[in-house]
Amino acid sequence: MIEKPDIVDTIANEGIRLTPVSGEKYYKGLCPFHAEKTPSFVVYPQSQRFYCFGCGAKGDVIDFIMKLRSFNFKEALSYLNIRPAQTAKSSQLTKKKKLLQQFQKWRDDRIELLFLVLRGLKLLKKRVQSIEEAKNLADLYHTEPIWVHQLDILLHGDEREQFELYREVQYGKKI
Numbered sequence: 001m002i003e004k005p006d007i008v009d010t011i012a013n014e015g016i017r018l019t020p021v022s023g024e025k026y027y028k029g030l031c032p033f034h035a036e037k038t039p040s041f042v043v044y045p046q047s048q049r050f051y052c053f054g055c056g057a058k059g060d061v062i063d064f065i066m067k068l069r070s071f072n073f074k075e076a077l078s079y080l081n082i083r084p085a086q087t088a089k090s091s092q093l094t095k096k097k098k099l100l101q102q103f104q105k106w107r108d109d110r111i112e113l114l115f116l117v118l119r120g121l122k123l124l125k126k127r128v129q130s131i132e133e134a135k136n137l138a139d140l141y142h143t144e145p146i147w148v149h150q151l152d153i154l155l156h157g158d159e160r161e162q163f164e165l166y167r168e169v170q171y172g173k174k175i
């Protein structure tokens, strides 16, 4: 793995004000990539990734600097003081680290997906016009609390709960 500087520190050093939410599980701030008055830019210290619920910008600290400063990958590495010697270590990833990375990526993707699904469901609810339509959507409605619960675990739960959810969703193992 490339040894990268901390994403929360780096983003704060670029002048973006971040506020810790839920005991520093994640940070929120105004997105530097689109104009907004309500913060929808979220930084996850555990996975060291950012995601904007407004414009969809996302990635790690290198992606952030590339996007913010219009740098290419090499320029971003040098700006962040990541030396090429360190990047060579990436080939020596242990199996455990890889697994952890897969899990963290899954978690970020799942959070995005759940937000989208729940937002979509809200819109659907507004548009239902007949009992027939409502019946067709019943299955979706019944699943909604499960999605809400999963999102809660992913945003506010501890890593053990999240990993168990990962195994359950990915491999069908019960919590």
Ligand SMILES: [Zn+2]
Residues within 6 Å of the ligand: 031, 032, 033, 034, 041, 052, 053, 054, 055, 056, 057
């Ligand atoms: Zn944005």
